[in-house]
Amino acid sequence: MIRILLSTTSYQDIPGPHHDLLASSGAEVVLERGPLSEARMLELAGDFDAFLCGDDVITRAVLDKATPRLKIISKYGIGVDKIDVEACTEMGIPLSFCPGVNHTTVAEHTFALMLALFRHLVEEANYCAEGVWKRMTGHEIMGKTIGIVGLGRIGREVALRAKAFGLKVIAYDVYWPVEFAEANDIERASGLTQLFRQADILSLHSNLTEETRDMIDARSIPNLKDGVVIINCARGELVNSVDMAAGLASGKIAGYGADVLDEEPPAADHVLLKAPNCIVTPHIGSRTYESVVRQAMMATENLINMLKGEKPLAQVNEAPIPAAMI
Numbered sequence: 001m002i003r004i005l006l007s008t009t010s011y012q013d014i015p016g017p018h019h020d021l022l023a024s025s026g027a028e029v030v031l032e033r034g035p036l037s038e039a040r041m042l043e044l045a046g047d048f049d050a051f052l053c054g055d056d057v058i059t060r061a062v063l064d065k066a067t068p069r070l071k072i073i074s075k076y077g078i079g080v081d082k083i084d085v086e087a088c089t090e091m092g093i094p095l096s097f098c099p100g101v102n103h104t105t106v107a108e109h110t111f112a113l114m115l116a117l118f119r120h121l122v123e124e125a126n127y128c129a130e131g132v133w134k135r136m137t138g139h140e141i142m143g144k145t146i147g148i149v150g151l152g153r154i155g156r157e158v159a160l161r162a163k164a165f166g167l168k169v170i171a172y173d174v175y176w177p178v179e180f181a182e183a184n185d186i187e188r189a190s191g192l193t194q195l196f197r198q199a200d201i202l203s204l205h206s207n208l209t210e211e212t213r214d215m216i217d218a219r220s221i222p223n224l225k226d227g228v229v230i231i232n233c234a235r236g237e238l239v240n241s242v243d244m245a246a247g248l249a250s251g252k253i254a255g256y257g258a259d260v261l262d263e264e265p266p267a268a269d270h271v272l273l274k275a276p277n278c279i280v281t282p283h284i285g286s287r288t289y290e291s292v293v294r295q296a297m298m299a300t301e302n303l304i305n306m307l308k309g310e311k312p313l314a315q316v317n318e319a320p321i322p323a324a325m326i
Contacts, residue, residue: 045065
């Protein structure tokens with residue numbers, strides 16, 4: 001019997017038609033609570049024909065142990081930075097993913113974090129819960145400049161909402177969407193340094209690569225506008241956590257809203273959990289009932305298509321689809 005490793009918790013926890021669709025494959029589905037470390041993946045590798053994964057660490061070593069039995073990988077979500085795509089391609093393992101399913105949800109969460117920081121919502125709610133009537137003074141976001149790093153699907157949704165809030169939008173992306181930017185009056189920054197110097201709010205929506213890792217660190221923080229508020233709903237590794245904590249402590253950075261960390265789940269003593277003016281949420285930016293069902297359905301359709309020997313709806317690499325397995 002075909003065996004599938006299902007490790008994404010959002011998929012498992014949210015009811016919906018994706019569960020029936022997966023069951024229709026007739027495969028044995030083994031559940032694990034991800035994201036799984038490389039060590040745990042190495043323990044499991046070799047016993048499965050397919051992975052339906054989230055942000056699990058799938059290295060070349062994992063793939064070496066998983067093959068030749070492993071034939072396909074279906075990624076729930078967009079980011080594949082935890083997967084060795086080059087090794088997948090070399091080993092002939094097709095890797096599918098789910099673009100275009102969570103941009104609305106993540107953009108909304110971006111503004112949830114932003115508004116919470118500007119209006120001290122978490123602190124105020126906690127005071128009220130403790131029976132303390134303490135009224136803090138916040139700030140409007142209207143009229144401020146938001147700098148968006150990355151104008152992919154999510155970055156564009158953030159830009160549209162920013163315009164509705166009365167923000168001036170400046171952005172940077174290597175692949176500049178000319179028509180979208182012109183239609184929505186988005187200024188193009190010449191580079192990150194210009195963006196950092198102008199932005200009152202900095203919203204990160206770029207992929208994680210070796211070039212973007214530690215984009216915000218001790219070297220770049222001096223280029224930031226004093227009192228900037230930074231929102232990160234992309235990848236935790238875009239920000240150096242120790243340097244961010246130092247920037248918050250000094251007041252150079254007025255607030256940090258993070259839905260992602262460089263360690264998930266974080267250790268109890270993670271430097272950002274106790275940092276001043278820092279709100280951390282547990283990677284729930286795309287975790288709404290609507291978005292989860294969209295992502296799960298697409299990931300499952302990709303999986304079943306490949307099990308049938310057919311092309312998935314969206315594929316990261318060019319590895320050939322194996323012969324039908326169901």
